Amino acid sequence: MAEVPDLTAEQVAYFMGIALAEAKRAEEIGEVPIGAVIVKNGQIIATGSNRRETDQETSSHAELIAINHANEELGTWRLENTALFVTLEPCLMCAGAIINARIPLVYYGAKDQKAGAVSSLYTVFDDDRLNHQVKTYVGVRAEESKQLLKDFFQGIRAKKKAEKQAKKAAENAEND
Amino acid sequence: MAEVPDLTAEQVAYFMGIALAEAKRAEEIGEVPIGAVIVKNGQIIATGSNRRETDQETSSHAELIAINHANEELGTWRLENTALFVTLEPCLMCAGAIINARIPLVYYGAKDQKAGAVSSLYTVFDDDRLNHQVKTYVGVRAEESKQLLKDFFQGIRAKKKAEKQAKKAAENAEND
Numbered sequence: 001m002a003e004v005p006d007l008t009a010e011q012v013a014y015f016m017g018i019a020l021a022e023a024k025r026a027e028e029i030g031e032v033p034i035g036a037v038i039v040k041n042g043q044i045i046a047t048g049s050n051r052r053e054t055d056q057e058t059s060s061h062a063e064l065i066a067i068n069h070a071n072e073e074l075g076t077w078r079l080e081n082t083a084l085f086v087t088l089e090p091c092l093m094c095a096g097a098i099i100n101a102r103i104p105l106v107y108y109g110a111k112d113q114k115a116g117a118v119s120s121l122y123t124v125f126d127d128d129r130l131n132h133q134v135k136t137y138v139g140v141r142a143e144e145s146k147q148l149l150k151d152f153f154q155g156i157r158a159k160k161k162a163e164k165q166a167k168k169a170a171e172n173a174e175n176d
Numbered sequence: 177m178a179e180v181p182d183l184t185a186e187q188v189a190y191f192m193g194i195a196l197a198e199a200k201r202a203e204e205i206g207e208v209p210i211g212a213v214i215v216k217n218g219q220i221i222a223t224g225s226n227r228r229e230t231d232q233e234t235s236s237h238a239e240l241i242a243i244n245h246a247n248e249e250l251g252t253w254r255l256e257n258t259a260l261f262v263t264l265e266p267c268l269m270c271a272g273a274i275i276n277a278r279i280p281l282v283y284y285g286a287k288d289q290k291a292g293a294v295s296s297l298y299t300v301f302d303d304d305r306l307n308h309q310v311k312t313y314v315g316v317r318a319e320e321s322k323q324l325l326k327d328f329f330q331g332i333r334a335k336k337k338a339e340k341q342a343k344k345a346a347e348n349a350e351n352d
């Protein structure tokens with residue numbers, strides 16, 4: 001069994017706060033607000049925020065960016081004895097990357113009913129056919145993560161509605 | 177339904193040949209021989225070969241490298257109307273990335289009984305709960321892919337055995 005970091009409730013809340021700050025950074029550049037942090041020996045070794053639209057890169061999810069940075073920081077693809085914090089349940093790609101990286105411990109905030117691979121659609125972290133399992137805690141500061149996502153998508157809908165109304169007004173003015 | 181490229185049997189064999197050449201490139205630098213190619217409009221737009229040990233990067237699998245290159249080449253994270261060829265069945269991470277990239281068509285060679293997410297352990301490309309499905313063909317030039325992998329792992333075992341024998345011989349010489 002892989003060594004699993006031992007974190008206090010205060011540490012967990014604090015590191016998820018950093019992941020939430022990373023999610024806000026994503027939102028500031030127009031990205032779906034999702035953030036991630038990787039911790040080793042009680043220290044942050046890597047962060048990531050969703051940059052898919054900005055980078056136009058399929059793999060620019062918060063978790064994968066954080067994993068890449070942690071690989072660089074530690075000089076190895078094996079992220080043993082680390083913990084990953086992410087504001088939203090990982091998708092198949094990111095959950096697979098977490099398993100491939102041998103990360104032993106994951107804390108996440110909100111569930112993703114449409115694409116989540118950890119508890120919603122799949123439970124890949126518990127799959128004992130794979131060569132690595134991941135201890136997982138769900139629901140850490142989940143309300144804050146959900147609120148960020150809700151506000152973001154409401155903002156998008158409001159923007160689209162305003163654009164539609166402006167277009168209609170312009171058309172009406174033309175016809176007058 | 178996403179548009180799926182129409183390829184002839186000759187094209188399929190040819191592009192898998194390029195993926196096999198990519199797998200050989202991996203082997204030449206001491207990596208597990210796995211290669212991938214992405215094709216659009218009958219042209220290769222990206223290739224990738226496994227570089228996990230060389231890069232010490234969790235995500236340096238052949239498929240993910242090819243997807244990153246294709247993102248750059250096309251300037252978008254959406255790889256619509258492309259086909260991906262890979263010598264070995266994708267793992268969860270790579271299968272998830274293929275879904276996230278909206279790749280509509282995948283050809284792969286050998287099955288991966290230990291980690292394959294397309295037919296062996298999971299069948300994620302057929303999952304209609306996800307927002308994208310992938311048309312898949314398995315077994316294209318599979319014997320060549322299997323042989324490459326078999327030779328690679330036999331080579332590693334032979335090397336380890338030779339090292340062990342050399343160590344033993346050195347110890348015996350010391351004790352004489």
